Amino acid sequence: xxxxxxxxxxxxxxxxxxxxxxxxxxxxxxxxxxxxxxxxxxxxxxxxxxxxxxxxxxxxxxxxxxxxxxxxxxxxxxxxxxxxxxxxxxxxxxxxxxxxxxxxxxxxxxxxxxxxxxxxxxxxxxxxxxxxxxxxxxxxxxxxxxxxxxxxxxxxxxxxxxxxxxxxxxxxxxxxxxxxxxxxxxxxxxxxxxxxxxxxxxxxxxxxxxxxxxxxxxxxxxxxxxxxxx
Numbered sequence: 001x002x003x004x005x006x007x008x009x010x011x012x013x014x015x016x017x018x019x020x021x022x023x024x025x026x027x028x029x030x031x032x033x034x035x036x037x038x039x040x041x042x043x044x045x046x047x048x049x050x051x052x053x054x055x056x057x058x059x060x061x062x063x064x065x066x067x068x069x070x071x072x073x074x075x076x077x078x079x080x081x082x083x084x085x086x087x088x089x090x091x092x093x094x095x096x097x098x099x100x101x102x103x104x105x106x107x108x109x110x111x112x113x114x115x116x117x118x119x120x121x122x123x124x125x126x127x128x129x130x131x132x133x134x135x136x137x138x139x140x141x142x143x144x145x146x147x148x149x150x151x152x153x154x155x156x157x158x159x160x161x162x163x164x165x166x167x168x169x170x171x172x173x174x175x176x177x178x179x180x181x182x183x184x185x186x187x188x189x190x191x192x193x194x195x196x197x198x199x200x201x202x203x204x205x206x207x208x209x210x211x212x213x214x215x216x217x218x219x220x221x222x223x224x225x226x227x228x229x230x
Contacts, residue, residue: 015039015040015041016039016040016041016062016063016128016129016132017040017041017043017059017061017062017063018035018040018041018042018043018061018062018063018064018065018128019042019043019044019045019046019052019055019056019059019061019063019064019065019066020032020035020042020044020045020046020065020066021045021046021047021048021049021051021052021055021064021065021066021067021070021075021078022045022046022047022066022067022070022094023047023048023067023069023070023071024067025047027067027094027117028045028047030121031065031121031124032045033121034121034122034124034125035124035125035128037122037125038122038125038126038129040125040128043059043061044058044059044061046066047070047071048070048071048072048073049066049070049071049072049073049074049075049077049078050072050073050078051072052064052066052070052073052075052078052082053073053078053081053082056082056086056089057082057085057086060086060089062090062132063090063091063092063128063131063132064079064082064089064090064091064092065092065094065124065128066078066079066091066092066093066094067093067094067095068093068094068095068096068102068106068114069096075093075094076093076105076106076109077189077190077192079091079093079106079109079110079111080109080110080190080191080192081192083109083110084192087110090112090131090132091110091111091112092111092112092113092114092115092127092128092131092137093106093111093113093114093115094114094115094116094117095114095115095116095117096116096117096118102114103138103142103146104146112131112136112137113127113131113136113137113138114137114138114142115127115137115138115139116139116142119139165224166208166209167205167208167209167221170191170201171201171204171205171208172221173191174187174191174198174201174202174205175205175217175218175221177190177191178202178214178217178218179218179221179222184198184199184202202214202217205217209221
């Protein structure tokens with residue numbers, strides 16, 4: 001029969017290794033202590049997204065627990081960079097409050113879940129363990145809100161895409177950032193692409209949608225999502 005400590009080990013019997021990324025030292029310390037009490041091993045701590053990317057790709061932990069809002073590179077951009085290099089890396093985002101928009105974007109970025117900082121810190125280790133069993137680390141309340149949001153998707157986007165579309169998944173990512181008013185350089189930074197690659201995506205988007213400007217492309221994407229009348 002396994003004891004409680006065994007649940008905190010991987011298949012090889014090694015402790016679950018975690019990288020914690022948060023610009024708040026107090027938050028990092030509280031999370032680290034909770035993980036250690038649960039028998040997990042915090043192998044590195046990052047104070048911004050850029051450092052998180054470097055540490056995760058160096059240490060290759062079982063799990064990354066990362067705040068969404070951080071200096072230098074935000075948590076969502078950091079997650080995209082990490083997953084571009086290691087698509088199997090398990091990443092869980094930390095958010096301030098229960099914001100379903102942030103949650104949807106986190107899942108689209110490749111995270112397997114997002115947890116509110118308002119949760120009891122001792123809940124976090126159990127949630128992280130479930131991600132290694134293939135479950136999502138999302139509260140029941142947020143799961144319900146996400147389901148409701150998905151049901152309403154035809155009348156709102158939040159980054160959601162029409163089922164039938166001439167655009168690729170990457171092109172929709174570019175459209176989403178264009179809708180936010182991002183420049184070519186900002187899109188390149190966000191998606192970890194070369195500027196010329198972004199310009200090529202924009203050119204393809206304009207051609208596929210039959211429009212001649214970025215603003216027209218954004219408006220057409222909104223019509224495809226049902227946000228604007230056809």
